[in-house]
Amino acid sequence: xxxxNRLGWDGRAMMGAALLAGAVGVALFAPVVAPxxxxxxxxxVATRFLPPGTTxxxxxxxxxxxxxxxxxxxxxxxxxxxxxxGVGALxxxxxxxIGVIVGTVSALARGPIGTALVAATDFALAVPRxxxxxxxxxxxSPSITLVVLVLGFTGWMTVARLVYAEARAxxxxxxxxxxxxxxxxxxxxxxxxxxxxxxxxxxxxxxLGVGNAILLEAGLSFLGMGVQPPAPSxxxxxxxxxxxxxxxxxxxxxxGAALVLVVxxxxxxxxxxxxxxxxx
Amino acid sequence: MLRQLVxxxxxxxxxxxxxxxxxxxxxxxxxxxxxxLLLGPNATPAQIAAQRxxxxxxxxxxxxxxxxxxxxxxxxxxxxIVTGRPARAMLAEAWPATARLVAVSLSLSxxxxxxxxxxxxxRPGSRSDTLLSIVSVxxxxxxxxxxxxxxxxxxxxxxxLLPAFGAAGLDAExxxxxxxxxxxxxxxxxxxxxxxxxxxxxxxRFVRGAMADxxxxxxxxxxxxxxxxxxxxxVRHALRNALVPVLALLGLxxxxxxxxxVFVEAIFAWPGVGRILVDAVVARDYPVVLAAxxxxxxxxxxxxxxxxxxxxxxxxxxxxxG
Numbered sequence: 001x002x003x004x005n006r007l008g009w010d011g012r013a014m015m016g017a018a019l020l021a022g023a024v025g026v027a028l029f030a031p032v033v034a035p036x037x038x039x040x041x042x043x044x045v046a047t048r049f050l051p052p053g054t055t056x057x058x059x060x061x062x063x064x065x066x067x068x069x070x071x072x073x074x075x076x077x078x079x080x081x082x083x084x085x086g087v088g089a090l091x092x093x094x095x096x097x098i099g100v101i102v103g104t105v106s107a108l109a110r111g112p113i114g115t116a117l118v119a120a121t122d123f124a125l126a127v128p129r130x131x132x133x134x135x136x137x138x139x140x141s142p143s144i145t146l147v148v149l150v151l152g153f154t155g156w157m158t159v160a161r162l163v164y165a166e167a168r169a170x171x172x173x174x175x176x177x178x179x180x181x182x183x184x185x186x187x188x189x190x191x192x193x194x195x196x197x198x199x200x201x202x203x204x205x206x207x208l209g210v211g212n213a214i215l216l217e218a219g220l221s222f223l224g225m226g227v228q229p230p231a232p233s234x235x236x237x238x239x240x241x242x243x244x245x246x247x248x249x250x251x252x253x254x255x256g257a258a259l260v261l262v263v264x265x266x267x268x269x270x271x272x273x274x275x276x277x278x279x280x
Numbered sequence: 281m282l283r284q285l286v287x288x289x290x291x292x293x294x295x296x297x298x299x300x301x302x303x304x305x306x307x308x309x310x311x312x313x314x315x316x317l318l319l320g321p322n323a324t325p326a327q328i329a330a331q332r333x334x335x336x337x338x339x340x341x342x343x344x345x346x347x348x349x350x351x352x353x354x355x356x357x358x359x360x361i362v363t364g365r366p367a368r369a370m371l372a373e374a375w376p377a378t379a380r381l382v383a384v385s386l387s388l389s390x391x392x393x394x395x396x397x398x399x400x401x402x403r404p405g406s407r408s409d410t411l412l413s414i415v416s417v418x419x420x421x422x423x424x425x426x427x428x429x430x431x432x433x434x435x436x437x438x439x440x441l442l443p444a445f446g447a448a449g450l451d452a453e454x455x456x457x458x459x460x461x462x463x464x465x466x467x468x469x470x471x472x473x474x475x476x477x478x479x480x481x482x483x484x485r486f487v488r489g490a491m492a493d494x495x496x497x498x499x500x501x502x503x504x505x506x507x508x509x510x511x512x513x514x515v516r517h518a519l520r521n522a523l524v525p526v527l528a529l530l531g532l533x534x535x536x537x538x539x540x541x542v543f544v545e546a547i548f549a550w551p552g553v554g555r556i557l558v559d560a561v562v563a564r565d566y567p568v569v570l571a572a573x574x575x576x577x578x579x580x581x582x583x584x585x586x587x588x589x590x591x592x593x594x595x596x597x598x599x600x601x602g
Contacts, residue, residue, distance in 0.1 A: 123298050129535065137561060260418065
């Protein structure tokens with residue numbers, strides 16, 4: 001393949017990794033890279049809607065300008081990255097755990113349990129996820145924990161299907177028959193032989209899933225069902241910028257652009273990994 | 281073929297039934313009294329008692345469930361807490377708008393996605409392939425609610441070209457039939473463009489992958505050896521075969537498309553099921569939330585059946601199987 005280095009990583013993967021590392025770095029070191037408090041409001045009238053690159057009357061420099069309440073957009077973006085990346089990663093971790101369990105059990109279990117799990121997966125795939133998310137957000141009061149749980153419990157199906165297909169394909173392979181013939185227990189079969197072999201496609205699905213989860217979290221927060229203001233999240237920042245599109249477009253542009261960059265990074269990494277598996 | 285479609289239709293009914301069941305379970309698992317939830321904060325104790333009686337909340341769960349399913353099947357979805365209108369009437373007005381938006385966006389994103397993917401597959405690894413890959417990955421990553429706002433900023437506020445809200449102008453009633461048609465197309469452009477663009481990237485990526493999968497096939501070598509032009513090989517042989525997984529994707533992508541439509545309708549105040557759902561969720565208007573959930577599931581299932589029929593048309597192997 002073109003443009004590869006010794007590790008077999010192509011340009012896309014490097015780019016994705018660099019973007020993602022940048023975003024994680026900003027999230028982890030938010031207090032360092034963004035010294036202003038993300039919820040700090042001083043003189044609202046004097047500091048609101050300052051364009052990017054201005055210094056306000058208090059001597060604070062606003063790299064990405066300020067919003068309606070005079071809060072620093074860059075600081076909110078940096079602290080919002082914690083929410084977006086954290087929720088995305090935790091939700092996908094939860095989906096992967098559920099997906100791997102459902103997938104392996106439905107592949108190993110013969111009879112009604114296996115059939116029921118496959119049917120449940122198909123059912124969950126056919127339900128529009130956002131509709132379910134909105135229903136849950138309406139019935140319980142919105143919080144970050146709820147968003148993580150709901151995204152996790154509505155996102156496991158792709159992983160379950162992948163694991164199921166891989167596990168079924170592996171079942172007939174000689175090394176598994178050998179393990180069975182040697183008297184390996186079901187648990188050992190599962191943990192030492194099946195799960196390690198399905199790990200790579202699951203990682204690919206997870207990389208793509210993180211992007212999707214981040215978009216959905218921001219979408220829920222955008223609609224007011226996720227992270228509640230004044231705590232910053234990229235979704236509620238876009239919602240806040242919605243009323244100021246004409247006189248202060250930077251308020252909505254900055255968090256949206258950040259979302260696109262992070263999701264592109266996840267997609268590039270996922271694609272590159274997938275190609276590596278395909279070539280093996 | 282017919283047998284398969286019937287089986288799929290039964291599976292579709294099972295999905296809608298599953299969604300209605302899930303809604304029932306969630307309503308009972310949620311904190312608070314379902315009767316009070318369904319009637320809203322202004323209900324009198326007498327009304328709540330009557331609703332409790334109607335839902336049969338003092339009866340065993342199984343009996344309540346049977347009553348719930350019967351109510352739903354009859355189309356008795358309760359009265360909106362906010363508007364006081366039957367939820368059923370609100371959704372009857374809304375679903376055609378959603379179906380129109382989704383159908384237009386779906387057709388456009390498939391046409392453009394196929395074209396983009398084909399262009400890339402014609403010369404894999406070329407500079408144009410790389411460039412189009414960047415375009416499709418970026419489109420794939422765009423959040424619909426943000427893209428919608430950006431399009432409004434550009435086409436409504438900056439260029440003053442297109443309306444940003446609703447499905448018809450305030451003066452639509454007074455326009456000539458032709459003027460009304462133009463007005464409704466102008467209102468459709470921005471929401472449909474948003475939904476098309478966010479779907480396009482994923483389809484282009486998938487088409488490119490499907491074309492790459494058939495690229496090394498023997499039947500293509502044979503076609504080339506017969507002396508067919510590279511265009512004929514690409515369109516008549518490669519595309520025809522790559523189309524099978526692409527059409528299979530159609531049915532699978534419908535839930536995601538409806539999810540996208542929820543956000544897009546909320547942004548553009550498009551009078552469809554998605555906007556009703558969002559408004560109802562914000563106002564805690566439970567009867568409408570439940571009805572909109574059921575209607576969304578039904579629309580997805582019907583769309584999926586249509587996609588299945590289309591796949592069967594494209595792939596003779598499916599037509600003759602089973």
